[in-house]
Amino acid sequence: MEESDLQACFQVRKDVFVGEQNVPEDLEYDTYDATAVHVLAVAADGTALGTGRLLHGADAAGKTGGDPAVGSLGRLAVSREARGLGVGAALVRAIEDEARALGLAAVDLHAQTHALGFYERLGYVAYGPEFPDAGMPHRAMRREIRPA
Numbered sequence: 001m002e003e004s005d006l007q008a009c010f011q012v013r014k015d016v017f018v019g020e021q022n023v024p025e026d027l028e029y030d031t032y033d034a035t036a037v038h039v040l041a042v043a044a045d046g047t048a049l050g051t052g053r054l055l056h057g058a059d060a061a062g063k064t065g066g067d068p069a070v071g072s073l074g075r076l077a078v079s080r081e082a083r084g085l086g087v088g089a090a091l092v093r094a095i096e097d098e099a100r101a102l103g104l105a106a107v108d109l110h111a112q113t114h115a116l117g118f119y120e121r122l123g124y125v126a127y128g129p130e131f132p133d134a135g136m137p138h139r140a141m142r143r144e145i146r147p148a
Contacts (some may be wrong), residue, residue: 001038008048009038016077024132028075030058037102039094039106041087050078050087057104062123066113070142073097078110095119096145105145113137 001009010029017023032141036053043049053075054062060072078087080119099107111119116126124141131138 006038006137009040009053010126011053011081012040012048012051013075013077015079017075017134019116020080021136027134035059037095037098039091039098041091041094043082048079049082049085050076050091051089051136052095052115054102054107056099056104060108063110064108067106069090069103071084071099071104071107073099073107073109088118089122092119096143100145104145106142108140108142110138111141113139116141127148 010033013028014108017028018025032055033053038053040048040061041050052073055072055074057068061068062068063072063074064070073092076088076091076095078091094127096107106122108121109122109124111126113130113136119141120126121148122143124143126139126141128140
């Protein structure tokens, strides 16, 4: 991914998580950004619509229970103007495609509880108790994917 695309990913995350949800900026960006697979959705005119990232290997282990065959989907954000257009679902599927290409068997994520229905419609199943992350309630979810 080119540096300009990565900056577009970070800007969408800043608008959504820092701007709308009041996540502290120092929590939003982390060392995983350097090694994650990032996806970016853009409009025909080049405007960034949404982003997400996939952690894999050792980076994902702390979020997935340590199974090296499970990737961790995170930082999924869609700009306010693009919500309801299917951008989020397309980003999730793109991340799953990347996970398959890496030979992963499943994708885990930590969903804000208000987004559980969105992920359930995409085949994710919640497990474990609710927990706080950046001051908001979350649940862990997982979807099995078949390697390519």
